[in-house]
Amino acid sequence: MAKGKGLGGTSILNAMIYIKGNKRDYDTWEKLGNTGWGWDTVKEHFKNLENMQAEGVSDEYGRGGYMTLNRYPSDQPIASAIIEAFKEMRLPLLNEENPANPLGVLTGFQCIKDGIRFNTGRAFLGQVKSRSNLMTALHSFVQKVNINRKSKSATGVQVNVRGTIINVKAKKEVIVSGGTVNSPQLLMLSGIGPKNHLEKVNVDPIKDLPVGEHLEDHTLHAGFFVKVNPEIQLIDNQLDTIYKYFAHQEGKLGTLMITNIMASAFPSVMGLKNEILANINDAIEKKSVLGITSTVLNPKSQGKILLKTSNANDKPLIYSGYLSDQNGEDMAIMLESLRFLENLIETSSLKKYDPQIMQLNLPECDKFEFRSDDYWKCSIRYLTTTIFHPTGTCKMGPSDDGTAVVDLELRVFGIDNLRVADASIMPNINKTDKTPRDTARTRRRKRNVRESKENTFGKSVSRVMTKGGTAKKRILVQKSPPDSTTEAIKKAVVEAAGKEQASDIVRAWTEGRGDAKGMKSAMIDVDEDAVEKVEKVYEKDTSGLYILSNGGSKGKDTQM
DSSP states (O other): OOOOOSTTGGGGTSOOEEOOOOHHHHHHHHHTTOTTOSHHHHHHHHHHHEEEOSTTOOTTSOSSSSEEEEEOOOOOHHHHHHHHHHHHTTOOEESSOOTTSOOSEEOOEEOEETTEEOOHIIIIIHHHTTOTTOOOOSSEEEEEEEEETTTTEEEEEEEEETTEEEEEEOSSOEEEOOHHHHHHHHHHHTTEEOHHHHHHTTOOOSEEOOTTOOBBOOEEEOOOEEEESSOOOSSSOHHHHHHHHHHHSOSGGGSOOOOOOOGGGSOGGGOOOHHHHHHHHHHHHHSEEEEOOEEESSOOOOBEEEOSSSOTTSOOEEEOOTTOOTTOHHHHHHHHHHHHHHHHTTSHHHHTTOOEEOOOOOGGGTTSOTTSHHHHHHHHHHHEEEOSOOBOTTOBOOTTOTTOSBOTTOBBTTOBTEEEOSGGGOSSOOSSOHHHHHHHHHHHHHHHHHHTHHHHHSOOBOEEEOTTOOEEEEEEEOSOOTTOOHHHHHHHHHHHHOHHHHHHHHHHHHHOOBOTTOOBOEEEEEEGGGHHHHHHTTTTOGGGEEEEETTEEEEEEEEO
16 A cells, blocks of 8 residues: 655655545535535635646636646647547546536646646645744654543654654644554554454553444556557657756656556556566557556445554554445446446547557456456456555544544544544545545644634633624734735735724734734634635734634634
């Protein structure tokens, strides 16, 4: 299983594709009891993180966020032919995602900036790394969450830093973001998980929860290869292409471009044996080969994560459960997709390339007639692997859901001051790539943490009510945002606070009300849903934004 062991997590090594997914998937989460996780809420978090650079894209995408998005359409004739072939199969050509009706052909967006991968570490931490209240620790391996057994609350984490074990105490909360494999491993090592399993591996149970269950993943069949003529040269001049990229970060190497398969590029864990890869490469040497993969986006099969031992250095046991659903629906869908591909290459748009499906060297499948149902089913079992989108092992759900580990605010059931925030909390896997989901989930978590301060920290946030009964929060803005003009400040807060209050705030900043150091302040009452809009003004330097407790400005609840 691939792991992104660095700032930015798996976004430092993924395919850089940005797809938000199907509206229905998110709405299903909400119908399962996870209030606030429906599409209408989540889409705003997507927009807040996006910085769309591609032309001709609607306002459904954000423009001022940290995550730079671009689009790099292929200029290869075969790519255009494939698009035309899909159109012949009655699939519409989409300019961008349509979450309400996502069926169609799309040249996707990518997390690339100036020809360089734009991972979440670069996008978000790069903006705030100088904050005094932020510390990152590299080469540090968290071994467990320290939990007070009497109070059932997280008190910190035990960390191995270059061979030295230290205990880091948490003043408020511990938030686990280890991913679908490591988050359940860490919880189980800490005593949170299936009681019987923990006892078998000599971990003293603290809270019996279904941690590690409900593993879901997108699977990919990597066995449909087509020989094509005439020869297709994907890189017209390799030296020119390499020069363009290293000199100017431009050209085809500055995009996501997969041109061939080499045996050395595939680790053995993917299940593609060397003789199969050699067979493919032999064909590539003689002809151009087009590889088309099929994916089950809504799998019914489930697996689980278990501890191998109580030693944090031992890798956990991963039971993927691929193609294991009782009714065989995943196999049937994969087979149907291969039949679709057979019809696709028979379209007039691709016929001119004289496509021929390759019969790979699969000894266990040779006894079946090539391209029969039995042959393809054998190929599917032989060549189906992960796309590295595992989810669900710390499932989110209401308190009466016996399969859930965290509530809708991502708090671990029965353990105070502990949350999980990554793909492991997904109630069901959705039909998209992980990076946008995880990044939007981070923003959603940030809001959850802020809105649940009263329960989490034992403090109350000052609230006022309008005549209409709308709940508001009182915020002290203690200085204007850095590098911002008065007009920019006013424009930024007017939507959240209203024109009259925005004018008052600007006046407070510019006309006085300052302390001996020249620090100026102003009060602002805004709708709870508008807090993020005000906070966004301070994203570069949040030292001037405070949520007040009932005690007034001296009783700061927390610095945002």
